[in-house]
Amino acid sequence: MAYEPDVVVVGGGPAGCAAAIASAREGARTLLIEQYGFLGGMGTAALVPAWCPFSDRQKCIIRGIGLEILEEMKSHMPHVPREALDWVPIDPERLKHIYERRVIAAGGQVLFLTHFVDALMSDEPSGERTIDSVVLHNKSGLQRVGARVVIDCTGDADVAAAAGAPFQKGDPDTGELQPCTMCFVLAGVDNARLQPWLWADNGRNLLLKPSIAAAKAAGDLNILEEAANVAYQSPSTIGLNFSHVFDVDGTDAAQLSRAMIEGRELIRHITEFVRKYLPGCENAFLVSSGVQIGVRETRRIVGDYVLTLDDYLARRSFDDEIARNAYYIDIHLTRREWERNLGRTIDWETKIHQYQPGESHGIPYRCLLPRSVRNLLVAGRCISTDRAVQGSTRVMPNCLAMGEAAGCAGARAAAHHAGSVRGVDATALRDRLRAVGAWLP
Numbered sequence: 001m002a003y004e005p006d007v008v009v010v011g012g013g014p015a016g017c018a019a020a021i022a023s024a025r026e027g028a029r030t031l032l033i034e035q036y037g038f039l040g041g042m043g044t045a046a047l048v049p050a051w052c053p054f055s056d057r058q059k060c061i062i063r064g065i066g067l068e069i070l071e072e073m074k075s076h077m078p079h080v081p082r083e084a085l086d087w088v089p090i091d092p093e094r095l096k097h098i099y100e101r102r103v104i105a106a107g108g109q110v111l112f113l114t115h116f117v118d119a120l121m122s123d124e125p126s127g128e129r130t131i132d133s134v135v136l137h138n139k140s141g142l143q144r145v146g147a148r149v150v151i152d153c154t155g156d157a158d159v160a161a162a163a164g165a166p167f168q169k170g171d172p173d174t175g176e177l178q179p180c181t182m183c184f185v186l187a188g189v190d191n192a193r194l195q196p197w198l199w200a201d202n203g204r205n206l207l208l209k210p211s212i213a214a215a216k217a218a219g220d221l222n223i224l225e226e227a228a229n230v231a232y233q234s235p236s237t238i239g240l241n242f243s244h245v246f247d248v249d250g251t252d253a254a255q256l257s258r259a260m261i262e263g264r265e266l267i268r269h270i271t272e273f274v275r276k277y278l279p280g281c282e283n284a285f286l287v288s289s290g291v292q293i294g295v296r297e298t299r300r301i302v303g304d305y306v307l308t309l310d311d312y313l314a315r316r317s318f319d320d321e322i323a324r325n326a327y328y329i330d331i332h333l334t335r336r337e338w339e340r341n342l343g344r345t346i347d348w349e350t351k352i353h354q355y356q357p358g359e360s361h362g363i364p365y366r367c368l369l370p371r372s373v374r375n376l377l378v379a380g381r382c383i384s385t386d387r388a389v390q391g392s393t394r395v396m397p398n399c400l401a402m403g404e405a406a407g408c409a410g411a412r413a414a415a416h417h418a419g420s421v422r423g424v425d426a427t428a429l430r431d432r433l434r435a436v437g438a439w440l441p
Contacts, residue, residue: 003109005031006414007407008134008147010116013041014396015380015403016153017099018065022407023151024106025436028414030407031145032103032110033136036291039099039110041155043396044092046294047183049231049239052395053086056326057357060085064437065102066400072098079232089231089239092185092288114138116154119163128374130419131163148419149375149410153403156251157299157370157382165370166302169251171387176334178296178391179244182263184289186274186281187237193280195232211277221273223266224338237287241294242270246335250295259293296332296381296394303384304422305366312361312389313354320426321362321440322405322433325398326355331391363393365426368406375419379406401438408432 007023009016012034020032032039042048054062054070062070074080076094103110117135124130133146152159157167170177198208208228215221228242243266248259267289274281305318312329367384368377378384379402381394393402409424412432417423430440 003031003145005029005147007149007410008145009151009153010159011153011155012039013153013155015399017103018400018403019151019153019379019407020103020108021065021106022404023411024108026408026411028411030108032108033114033116034112035115037112038096040095042294043090044096045292046290047092047185047239048294049090049183049241051088051090052327052397054397055085056360061324061326061360061439062397062401063439065404066397069098089233091233116158119159121163124374128372130374131376148414151406151410152376152378153380155380155382157301157378160301160370160376160378161299163373163376165373167299169299177249178332179246180248180259181241181244181294182267182290183241183294184267185237185239185287186284187287188283188285189236189238190280191232191235194278197279198230215273215277250298263293264289299382300390301370301378301382301384303367303371304369305364305384307367307385307389309386309388315359315361318362318364320365322365323363323401324360325363325393326360327392327395329388329391369421375421377406377410377421379403405433
């Protein structure tokens with residue numbers, strides 16, 4: 001089958017789904033490329049069990065397509081309060097269907113089980129480079145697909161890197177990356193007993209630290225960390241984001257393979273802890289683990305603007321901002337930091353809780369524009385930030401908002417600017433995003 005899209009979106013996670021929906025709704029012929037046989041990224045393939053906050057603790061700030069998806073998913077989860085906006089559990093099978101149906105309903109095409117291979121480039125007189133086409137591989141073999149605009153939603157900036165755009169990766173001094181997590185789902189759980197215990201004492205028991213500490217002291221749990229997240233997915237199931245696999249570069253196939261093996265072994269160990277120490281979980285059993293490990297950090301593009309910790313601390317607004325973020329700086333410590341107890345000495349550690357209810361900062365459109373490439377947008381955890389801010393902007397609600405902005409901008413660039421993403425007027429883009437439901441002050 002021949003594909004002749006205006007916009008190609010590579011990666012069908014939250015950013016890619018929102019980008020494809022937005023682009024198609026704007027009238028662009030849109031093709032979404034996804035490596036698995038379903039959409040959803042970290043929320044479905046990696047089984048991350050809950051959404052990070054959609055609110056600034058006063059109001060919903062992730063709206064538009066993101067809020068549409070959240071509200072539809074909640075409507076099928078009667079145990080979740082309808083007004084809930086923060087830490088809402090994810091039903092991964094429902095979410096797969098919601099994303100897929102919305103992309104198709106908007107007029108987009110999806111190409112599943114397809115991997116991005118390369119970007120074929122040409123040079124412009126301006127010094128910029130243009131992606132003429134992307135090379136893909138699937139059961140049909142190698143395919144070359146041209147488009148006026150490409151949107152990189154791979155999470156790892158795979159397209160940007162292949163196109164020669166500059167990027168950074170990990171800690172600028174040590175090169176270390178945040179650890180990964182293999183999330184999983186347990187069934188056979190009596191949530192009528194478990195949930196009151198988890199939320200006892202005004203929620204201070206939510207992170208399970210006392211039980212984890214007791215199990216470690218007794219030799220029943222061999223992990224470095226003392227925190228975990230447990231999501232109430234149904235009356236008899238829970239999703240767990242628990243513990244870490246360290247020293248993994250998510251752009252290295254051999255390291256990812258090792259991480260998958262270690263992650264599954266860790267799940268068995270943690271399940272025994274859950275059965276022994278958590279009330280209502282005595283008969284719990286494993287029903288699903290991620291088809292990929294959860295990756296928090298790899299490449300960050302160097303864009304026309306680099307969002308910094310100073311911007312975050314100043315709650316800075318921008319004339320070209322396309323989304324707002326209120327999430328704290330959530331950088332998971334490396335093995336070295338845990339073993340040396342360095343967490344308390346890291347500068348951002350003293351600042352992560354400084355945002356008060358109602359506070360947020362802007363994410364500029366320029367952070368979605370990789371330097372030196374004319375027709376490429378990037379959305380998701382690999383946008384242009386420093387490492388500290390990436391620990392905040394990387395989460396799924398933000399990816400939805402950035403993806404919607406990228407999709408809208410990509411459609412405009414394709415229709416009116418011969419694919420030039422810098423030709424898109426940021427004020428007009430912001431006005432359009434507001435018109436379709438985004439919250440931009």
